[in-house]
Amino acid sequence: MLKSCIKGVPYCFDGGYENAEKAICVFGSEELCGYIEPAPISYIKIEPCSMKFSGNLAHRDFLGSIMSLGIRRSTLGDLIVKENVAFAPCLDNIADYICENLVEIKHTNVRCSKADKIPEDSLPKPVESEFVVASERLDSVISSIYKISRSESKALCEHEKVLVGGIPMLSASYTPKESDIVSVRGHGKFIYCGIKLETKKGRLRCTAKIYK
Secondary structure (H helix, E strand, O other): OHHHHOOOOOEEEEOOOOOOOOOEEEEOOHHHHOOOOOOOEEEEEEEEOOOOOOOOOOHHHHHHHHHOOOOOHHHEOOOEEEOOEEEEEEEHHHHHHHHHHOOEEOOEEEEEEEEOOOOHHHOOOEEEEEEEEOOOOHHHHHHHHHOOOHHHHHHHHHOOOEEEOOEEOOOOOOOOOOOOEEEEOOOEEEEEEEEEEEOOOOOEEEEEEEEO
């Protein structure tokens, strides 16, 4: 909606790291304003006080505990979780509150600290994979990538569980464009890379970068 409304004003989106789905919009440019205003994003590192006695903490555990502090989801970016440690991009004005009040996740004592950025080795790395489909329809692509039926992938679209570029895609017949970032709730996220070739039987061999 925002992209369709902005006319003639330079802007960029920043989610704290490349290909983040949740991002904030920063208006202006150095050419227009004489300077670049950095995005008001802080990074919070959340880790168990003792790894030895820590439970197995998943993405939903970290997110649920942060949300239980009474903050709005719109103040948080996409959380990165790896080996019981999470990095949470958030708006600057909520960072201190989270650090001071988030002390426990799923019966595990945790500590929070601010980080300059999310370490490169903690960021998810997509794996490029090939798959074959009869057509480039979104439900067909999702079905092939996640090994589910077409009816299941179509239902995911109808129930607003498929996002393309962060926007719910209700049309299962949508043809994804190259570089589209597609998120499928309960399954994962991938970047569509397009058709590689057409098989002798008229089917399409496509590629996508899939986040594991």
